[in-house]
Amino acid sequence: MPHLTNKQLDSGITLTACHDCDLLFPMPHLHKGEKAICPRCGALVLERKGHSFDYSLALALTSLILFTIANINTLLRMNVAGRSESENIISGVYELYTQGYWEIAALVFVVSIFAPLLKILCVFYVLAPLKFNARLPYAKQVFRFFEVLHPWAMTEVYMLGILVALVKLADLATINVGIALYAFAALIPFMAATDASLDDHEIWERLEPSD
Amino acid sequence: MKSNPNIAAHNGYLLCHTCHLLSRPETRAHTIPCPRCGSRLHSRKPDSLARTWALTLTAYILYIPANLLPIMTVTMSGRGEPDTIFSGVKELVLGGMWPLALLIFFASITVPVLKLVVITYLLLSVQFRSQWRPRERTALYRITESVGRWSMIDIFVIAILVALVKLGSLATIEAGAGAVAFGGVVVITMFAAMSFDPRLIWDAMENHHE
Numbered sequence: 109m110p111h112l113t114n115k116q117l118d119s120g121i122t123l124t125a126c127h128d129c130d131l132l133f134p135m136p137h138l139h140k141g142e143k144a145i146c147p148r149c150g151a152l153v154l155e156r157k158g159h160s161f162d163y164s165l166a167l168a169l170t171s172l173i174l175f176t177i178a179n180i181n182t183l184l185r186m187n188v189a190g191r192s193e194s195e196n197i198i199s200g201v202y203e204l205y206t207q208g209y210w211e212i213a214a215l216v217f218v219v220s221i222f223a224p225l226l227k228i229l230c231v232f233y234v235l236a237p238l239k240f241n242a243r244l245p246y247a248k249q250v251f252r253f254f255e256v257l258h259p260w261a262m263t264e265v266y267m268l269g270i271l272v273a274l275v276k277l278a279d280l281a282t283i284n285v286g287i288a289l290y291a292f293a294a295l296i297p298f299m300a301a302t303d304a305s306l307d308d309h310e311i312w313e314r315l316e317p318s319d
Numbered sequence: 320m321k322s323n324p325n326i327a328a329h330n331g332y333l334l335c336h337t338c339h340l341l342s343r344p345e346t347r348a349h350t351i352p353c354p355r356c357g358s359r360l361h362s363r364k365p366d367s368l369a370r371t372w373a374l375t376l377t378a379y380i381l382y383i384p385a386n387l388l389p390i391m392t393v394t395m396s397g398r399g400e401p402d403t404i405f406s407g408v409k410e411l412v413l414g415g416m417w418p419l420a421l422l423i424f425f426a427s428i429t430v431p432v433l434k435l436v437v438i439t440y441l442l443l444s445v446q447f448r449s450q451w452r453p454r455e456r457t458a459l460y461r462i463t464e465s466v467g468r469w470s471m472i473d474i475f476v477i478a479i480l481v482a483l484v485k486l487g488s489l490a491t492i493e494a495g496a497g498a499v500a501f502g503g504v505v506v507i508t509m510f511a512a513m514s515f516d517p518r519l520i521w522d523a524m525e526n527h528h529e
Contacts (some may be wrong), residue, residue, distance in 0.1 A: 124341050125327035125334040126459050129521040132327045149521070154339075182520025184359040186483050187457050201480035207481065209494045215502045216478045219471065248356050253339050259509060262468050268422075275419050276411075277474070277483070281492075312338040316355050 126151050149182050155306040161239045167233040167302040174295040175225060182286030183270060186277065196288055197221055207261070223261040224299065230254035231302060248315050255308070264296045323525055328518075334359040364516040368513050370443060374511035375438050381503045382431065388497035391477050395490045403430065403497060404473065426472040427501070434470075434508050438462045441515060448523040464512040469507045474498060 122135040129149035136144050142188030165242070182194040197220050204213035234251045237244050244250075270289065277283055322329035331343050338356040351360045365371075389401030402410070404427050411420035437459055443449075444456060477494050484492040 117464060123332070124339075125332060127334060127336070127339060127452075128517045130327045130334070130460070130518045131521075132330060132332060134324050149454050149455070149517075151461070184479065184483055188486055189334060191486055191489075193483055195482040197478075200482040203482040203485070204478055204494055206496055209499060211499045212474060212478070212494060212502050215506065216474060220475070229415065252356055252358060255337055259464075259468065259513070262471055265468055266475045267469045268469075269472050269479060272419060272423065273474050273479040273483070274478060276480070279414075309339065312340065312355060 124153065126153055142145035143146045154309055155307070156309075157305060158170070159305040159307070161235045164302060164305040165235050165239070166174055166227050167298055167305055168235070171298045171302055172228050172232075173299060174291045174298060175228060176296055178276065179221065181288035181291070183288045183292065184274065186281050186285055187284065188281040192284065195305050196286075216234070217311040218258050219262040220266045223257045224263050227254060227257050228302070230257070231306070234311065234315070243315060251311060251315060258303075261299075263292075267292060267296055325519075326525065328362040328522075329405060330486065332363055335360060336364075363518055363522075367514055367516040367519060368445065369450055370514040371442055371511050374507050375435060375442065376444075378435055378504050378507045378511060381500050381507065382435065382454055385500035385504050388500060389495035390497040391480065391495050392472065392483075392493045393490070394493070396472060397488065401495065407473075408446065423473065426469045427437060430466055430470045431501075431504055431508065434463055434467055434512070438508070438515065441520070445519045445523055450524060453520050453524050456520050460512075460515065460517045466510060467505065467509050469503075470508075474502050474505070 123132055124135040125132050125151060126146035128151035129146060131146055131148045135148070135154070138144060138154060138156040140156055142156055143152060144154040146153050158311060179197055181196065183196045185192055185194040197216075200212045201217045201221070204210075204216065204235055230250050230253060233249050234254070237247065270292070274285075324330065327334055332341055333344060334341050334354040335356060335358055337515070338353060340353055340355045342354055342360070344351045344360065352358065353360050363399045386404055388404055390407070390504065392399050394400070408420050408424050409427070411417075411423060414484040441456060441460055441463075444451070449456075476493075477498050480492045481494055484490050
């Protein structure tokens with residue numbers, strides 16, 4: 109056997125290490141809602157969130173619906189001199205691309221559409237089968253990908269960008285707010301709540317083969 | 320090196336970066352996959368200092384065109400007016416939009432500069448085996464890693480404005496090369512923060528007590 113995992117120590121004590129300072133210490137037994145903080149550097153090492161998968165899945169489903177509404181409708185519409193121009197996330201990406209700035213177009217696409225959408229889909233792919241004690245193929249790789257995507261999903265930053273654009277243009281033209289903006293604003297707390305409800309530690313344990 | 324019983328790496332334990340499983344591989348093979356999630360296990364992030372230096376220096380270089388070149392050009396009634404990051408903030412101040420000016424100043428100027436300065440400081444502190452306040456330096460690292468994303472505001476504003484203001488001869492807004500460089504700074508500093516390993520701060524503390 110090539111590995112001794114933390115469950116297989118002879119002494120029966122479960123050890124863990126801090127990801128920020130590598131301090132080795134016995135893994136505390138946590139109750140729901142408790143956190144373990146590294147005694148040396150103060151990093152959050154472990155948190156037992158104790159939410160059910162149903163809870164996370166419900167939040168993810170709401171996020172997916174809001175995300176869809178936010179992306180297929182109009183975010184902002186500008187009316188000037190009888191002309192009107194409407195905008196949503198993808199039209200911003202497209203316009204940057206047609207102006208020849210494919211680098212920023214790609215960046216905006218990845219952080220405001222691609223990463224948030226895939227994150228939500230990853231939650232479904234991993235959690236929905238786990239609810240029935242099943243695992244779809246590549247569930248581990250998908251969840252690994254989910255953790256990689258995490259810093260690149262910038263929905264809340266985009267929302268602030270919309271507000272800044274609104275204020276900047278308010279003096280120059282009449283701006284109408286589209287239904288997508290409301291969906292987008294509602295999406296942010298739901299996506300944050302989905303992330304906050306996920307207990308990575310528990311999910312990884314459940315993804316482990318039971319042999 | 321004296322081994323410390325409280326440090327995972329000194330006792331042959333490897334913590335998985337992805338799923339946080341602690342394991343003790345018996346082989347000394349170069350690439351060991353995590354027994355649970357399959358990620359490659361490392362005692363420390365590979366070539367952390369070299370990679371972080373390379374990315375940080377790249378970001379410094381890109382920071383120059385990001386501030387000198389226009390991030391967008393507003394053309395109104397045929398007259399084009401290029402805007403750099405700084406002139407955009409200045410205009411907001413002149414227009415009396417103080418809260419917005421402060422927000423953009425913070426997101427587009429303060430955060431990227433502080434991020435570069437902090438990463439440089441952390442790199443130097445590790446290389447010179449600084450013994451000063453490791454706990455606070457680790458906290459500084461965590462803040463730096465999480466705050467970088469907010470610099471993207473300006474890029475998003477540009478993406479929204481170019482699609483919204485397309486009024487032909489009346490007014491158009493075009494993105495500028497400065498935005499590409501600035502986007503590069505944001506992305507590269509995010510990678511730089513990811514490649515830095517805060518455990519090196521604590522390794523430098525260990526060896527001092529030999």
